[in-house]
Amino acid sequence: xxxxxxxxxxxxxxRDLSGRQEETILDVARxxxxxxxxxxxxxxxxxxxxxxLCLVEIKGQNKLLPACVTAVEEGMEVTTDSERLQNYRRMxxxxxxxxxxxxxxxxxxxxxxxxxxxxQRLGITHVHFPYRYPKEDVDASHERFVIDHNRCIxxxxxxxxxxxxxxxxxxxxxxxxxxxxxITDLNxxxxxxxxxxxxxxxxxxxxxxxxxxxxxxVAEMMKRRQFLPYLTLMRKENE
Amino acid sequence: xxxARIATVWLDGCSGCHMSFLDMDERLLDIAAAADLVYSPLxxxxxxxxNVDVTLVEGAVSSEEDLHKIKIVRERTKILVSxxxxxxxxxxxxxxxxxxxxxxxDRAYRENVTFDPGIPDQVVPALLPTSRPVxxxxxxxxxxxxxxPSADTIHYVVSELLAGRNPDVALKTRFGS
Numbered sequence: 001x002x003x004x005x006x007x008x009x010x011x012x013x014x015r016d017l018s019g020r021q022e023e024t025i026l027d028v029a030r031x032x033x034x035x036x037x038x039x040x041x042x043x044x045x046x047x048x049x050x051x052x053l054c055l056v057e058i059k060g061q062n063k064l065l066p067a068c069v070t071a072v073e074e075g076m077e078v079t080t081d082s083e084r085l086q087n088y089r090r091m092x093x094x095x096x097x098x099x100x101x102x103x104x105x106x107x108x109x110x111x112x113x114x115x116x117x118x119x120q121r122l123g124i125t126h127v128h129f130p131y132r133y134p135k136e137d138v139d140a141s142h143e144r145f146v147i148d149h150n151r152c153i154x155x156x157x158x159x160x161x162x163x164x165x166x167x168x169x170x171x172x173x174x175x176x177x178x179x180x181x182x183i184t185d186l187n188x189x190x191x192x193x194x195x196x197x198x199x200x201x202x203x204x205x206x207x208x209x210x211x212x213x214x215x216x217x218v219a220e221m222m223k224r225r226q227f228l229p230y231l232t233l234m235r236k237e238n239e
Numbered sequence: 240x241x242x243a244r245i246a247t248v249w250l251d252g253c254s255g256c257h258m259s260f261l262d263m264d265e266r267l268l269d270i271a272a273a274a275d276l277v278y279s280p281l282x283x284x285x286x287x288x289x290n291v292d293v294t295l296v297e298g299a300v301s302s303e304e305d306l307h308k309i310k311i312v313r314e315r316t317k318i319l320v321s322x323x324x325x326x327x328x329x330x331x332x333x334x335x336x337x338x339x340x341x342x343x344x345d346r347a348y349r350e351n352v353t354f355d356p357g358i359p360d361q362v363v364p365a366l367l368p369t370s371r372p373v374x375x376x377x378x379x380x381x382x383x384x385x386x387x388p389s390a391d392t393i394h395y396v397v398s399e400l401l402a403g404r405n406p407d408v409a410l411k412t413r414f415g416s
Binding site for chain 1: 321324327328329330331333334336337338369371372374375379382383384386408409410413414415416
């Protein structure tokens with residue numbers, strides 16, 4: 001028997017909206033054309049609430065909650081775009097820029113980068129924190145793809161798409177805090193990975209120029225993300 | 240009303256921002272009518288003058304000379320503009336930072352040199368340990384990211400500043416550009 005969906009009604013930015021109970025604030029906002037910035041969330045992958053850019057205010061709660069992992073509730077009053085949120089979002093994004101070496105001008109994803117676009121959209125013209133300029137590796141051992149850790153923001157989209165969609169689980173995260181990095185297999189060169197199927201899904205879900213196709217030069221790497229919602233939808237239908 | 244005094248400074252950058260400045264083409268005539276260019280790589284003044292209204296700085300702060308210069312520029316300028324990604328983020332000059340200055344010197348003056356290899360100790364200013372954005376050393380009033388910012392963006396910024404307004408460049412340019 002088909003389950004009857006339970007509908008919750010809530011307010012987002014003063015608008016009366018509704019969503020199914022299993023939907024998140026971000027789902028409902030997106031369906032209604034309300035922009036909430038995010039870099040780790042992606043339609044078709046499980047949500048992890050890692051980037052914190054989608055933090056929203058909920059009336060009656062002092063804590064900010066990530067819209068991508070917060071389910072809608074009856075009577076909820078959500079604000080997605082206060083000055084406080086904008087300040088935090090800019091701060092988070094600026095810290096991401098200082099954490100590794102994001103040199104947009106010479107990046108393969110220049111002009112097609114979610115982080116670069118978001119910085120512009122949030123009105124960031126400079127970074128208030130000192131840059132770290134860490135020494136990060138580039139692994140070009142794979143025959144078709146390259147991982148440039150200088151551009152990685154640890155969103156873990158690559159880890160999730162490889163595990164959940166491709167089923168290979170080549171990618172994972174190693175280390176903690178500032179030392180954390182994405183790895184292939186047990187931190188072996190990507191090119192000698194025995195689990196990688198060379199499907200390229202990780203490359204195309206990566207929001208920055210961290211993962212790219214070999215041979216792409218500055219501004220040449222355009223990601224094709226349309227495949228993901230289709231794949232998940234088709235799999236659901238086949239279940 | 241007396242003409243405004245503007246200047247441009249070239250620190251550690253490729254001169255692309257100055258090229259973009261020149262790309263304003265005939266609009267330069269309007270700017271020249273409203274302001275005097277009192278110091279710039281494009282004019283012959285040797286000393287950075289006093290009482291400059293607006294200074295556009297291209298490039299990161301990478302050497303002792305850059306640091307010395309930017310402090311003087313800041314003291315003598317009312318509105319200091321970080322022009323382009325090198326000034327705003329250190330950009331490409333900053334890519335040496337992860338390697339350390341010794342590796343940079345060795346590469347430039349020892350490994351790639353056949354005649355008299357050795358690190359110069361005169362004439363060429365010493366490099367700072369890292370190449371960094373201008374605002375990490377002095378206060379900056381206006382930030383114009385872009386590599387380079389377009390001529391339209393520069394024209395907008397200069398025109399707004401000359402008109403006494405504060406330019407909002409967020410929608411006109413971005414990191415990388």
